[in-house]
Amino acid sequence: MTVSMHKNYLVIELCQLKSKLLELTDAQYFTNALVNYHQKLVALVEKLILSVISLSAEDYKRIERFKEYISFLQESLIYLEDSTLNITPYETIFCLEKVLKDWDETPPIIATSLKAGNYHFRGALSQNGALADLIQKEFDIEFSEELVQIGIPQLEVYNYLYNIVIYHEVGHYIDQLYDISYSTGNEVFYIKEDKSKSEEATINHLAEHFCDLFAAQYVGPLISEYLDFKAENDSDSESHPSTKSRIEVVNDFLNKRPNKIVDLLTNAIKQSADNRELKVRFEVPSTESFEEYLPHIIKDENELHGVYQTAWKIWRNRETLLAGLSAEQSFDIINNLTGKSIANYMIKQSWKS
Amino acid sequence: MSIITRANLTELLSSRRLVIDPILDEAKQIGELSIDLRLGIDFLITSYTRNPYIDIDFDGKRIDNHFKKTRRQIGDQIVLYPHQTVLASTLEYIKLPSDVFCELKTRSSYNRLGLSVSTIIQPGYTGCFSLELTNNNLSAIKLTTGSRIVQAIFHRVDTELDYLHSVRKYLCQVRPVVSRADKDEELKKLKSMRLGRKNSYKNEEE
Numbered sequence: 001m002t003v004s005m006h007k008n009y010l011v012i013e014l015c016q017l018k019s020k021l022l023e024l025t026d027a028q029y030f031t032n033a034l035v036n037y038h039q040k041l042v043a044l045v046e047k048l049i050l051s052v053i054s055l056s057a058e059d060y061k062r063i064e065r066f067k068e069y070i071s072f073l074q075e076s077l078i079y080l081e082d083s084t085l086n087i088t089p090y091e092t093i094f095c096l097e098k099v100l101k102d103w104d105e106t107p108p109i110i111a112t113s114l115k116a117g118n119y120h121f122r123g124a125l126s127q128n129g130a131l132a133d134l135i136q137k138e139f140d141i142e143f144s145e146e147l148v149q150i151g152i153p154q155l156e157v158y159n160y161l162y163n164i165v166i167y168h169e170v171g172h173y174i175d176q177l178y179d180i181s182y183s184t185g186n187e188v189f190y191i192k193e194d195k196s197k198s199e200e201a202t203i204n205h206l207a208e209h210f211c212d213l214f215a216a217q218y219v220g221p222l223i224s225e226y227l228d229f230k231a232e233n234d235s236d237s238e239s240h241p242s243t244k245s246r247i248e249v250v251n252d253f254l255n256k257r258p259n260k261i262v263d264l265l266t267n268a269i270k271q272s273a274d275n276r277e278l279k280v281r282f283e284v285p286s287t288e289s290f291e292e293y294l295p296h297i298i299k300d301e302n303e304l305h306g307v308y309q310t311a312w313k314i315w316r317n318r319e320t321l322l323a324g325l326s327a328e329q330s331f332d333i334i335n336n337l338t339g340k341s342i343a344n345y346m347i348k349q350s351w352k353s
Numbered sequence: 354m355s356i357i358t359r360a361n362l363t364e365l366l367s368s369r370r371l372v373i374d375p376i377l378d379e380a381k382q383i384g385e386l387s388i389d390l391r392l393g394i395d396f397l398i399t400s401y402t403r404n405p406y407i408d409i410d411f412d413g414k415r416i417d418n419h420f421k422k423t424r425r426q427i428g429d430q431i432v433l434y435p436h437q438t439v440l441a442s443t444l445e446y447i448k449l450p451s452d453v454f455c456e457l458k459t460r461s462s463y464n465r466l467g468l469s470v471s472t473i474i475q476p477g478y479t480g481c482f483s484l485e486l487t488n489n490n491l492s493a494i495k496l497t498t499g500s501r502i503v504q505a506i507f508h509r510v511d512t513e514l515d516y517l518h519s520v521r522k523y524l525c526q527v528r529p530v531v532s533r534a535d536k537d538e539e540l541k542k543l544k545s546m547r548l549g550r551k552n553s554y555k556n557e558e559e
Binding site: 086090292293294297329332333336337339340343344350351 | 426
């Protein structure tokens with residue numbers, strides 16, 4: 001296809017993107033950071049249209065680059081469009097912002113998607129880190145902060161007891177940010193010459209173990225319990241290690257038992273993630289407040305992440321601790337109290353600042 | 354029955370017989386005869402639907418369909434259009450002592466705008482208080498979440514009541530809940546009485 005024919009398609013796609021972005025101009029985003037990000041996208045699409053129109057027949061090599069820019073715009077647009085929702089789970093986002101601050105010097109902007117599907121946490125730029133630099137060089141527009149999207153199934157938007165799953169998904173983002181499983185997998189496969197699995201499987205398995213450990217730092221054994229529920233009998237596959245081994249790795253980490261995978265990933269994190277470490281980052285509040293039908297007064301970030309374990313503890317023992325209530329009532333009460341405990345901590349922090 | 358004044362309210366709060374969380378500004382919120390409460394962040398807004406009216410009948414159409422959920426962050430604003438009813442809740446989670454009931458009224462400044470709330474909350478209630486806001490003004494009103502919109506006046510009663518262990522439609526609520534008027538058991542009986550009459554007229558005609 002000639003450059004001129006490519007231009008016809010590229011201009012259509014960019015005009016469509018511009019039109020949709022302009023439609024969102026007056027949207028009520030839940031943070032100013034999203035408003036600023038949106039403005040940068042509008043500026044980028046306008047500059048891209050002018051650049052594409054001015055492409056000459058010799059500019060064939062630049063076509064692929066423009067396609068990458070368009071993909072980035074399309075991905076960002078989906079994230080922003082979903083963030084004009086008016087039922088945003090602020091409590092969940094607040095917890096994840098705290099997690100990201102532990103691991104990222106320039107934490108990303110969080111957008112939310114509440115469509116059907118699985119939990120996910122992914123970045124618009126993290127698939128191609130060099131893209132932001134290219135955009136800055138070519139168009140003088142700085143995307144200094146990553147835009148990430150948390151995907152929560154619509155049905156679970158206020159199900160705080162299931163928030164534990166998102167901690168694992170954030171692990172994938174951090175893994176990509178520091179290249180942990182990829183570099184460790186290569187080392188295992190080539191340097192240590194452990195060829196018991198394919199190179200891809202080695203990397204994938206390490207990625208899943210990392211994310212499980214990442215989540216376990218904040219939500220403790222709840223992550224292995226959830227794995228046991230979702231994939232109890234899953235054996236090794238190309239994409240995932242067996243559930244049995246995943247649970248073993250998490251339990252060894254939490255119980256400070258020696259484990260080769262934990263050691264491997266601990267070292268990799270120290271090297272790649274600026275000396276950060278895998279460690280327990282939660283403290284489990286007592287169930288006393290919940291038993292009195294009151295939100296727990298969270299004292300610090302460790303309790304913020306630990307409150308999920310309090311909620312699960314009382315849910316497991318609901319027949320004695322919340323005697324006389326139906327399962328449905330007990331769930332509503334525990335879930336409401338969990339959300340309100342987090343919300344009150346969030347409101348107090350915001351008021352103080 | 355007597356109104357509980359500031360010194361006793363403070364004592365109830367210290368002993369945690371009365372729980373209000375969060376109290377963001379004690380000096381401004383706790384008055385001589387009442388405690389100011391703030392507008393929460395969750396709302397249910399009435400909206401037009403395909404159903405022409407809200408049907409309060411046993412097995413009637415769902416009331417939820419006439420309301421839309423929306424949330425704000427503290428400090429954000431929400432517009433109430435003239436004659437629109439919006440269900441909100443207090444920012445504070447409250448647990449009342451079993452011998453204290455609470456009278457909830459709009460603060461004078463908000464009454465003057467044409468907004469009114471007047472509710473009684475039973476002794477032992479636990480959860481965020483529900484605020485049924487209707488804008489009686491001809492102009493739309495933009496409210497700020499987290500602002501002190503209502504005042505709670507506390508009254509002591511002569512008997513302790515067991516709120517938690519009796520059958521309750523609203524328990525530990527943290528966001529507004531649509532009316533459950535259609536869940537009143539006696540509506541079933543009333544419906545059967547109505548249908549019974551219709552059938553007997555029909556039989557007489559035949």
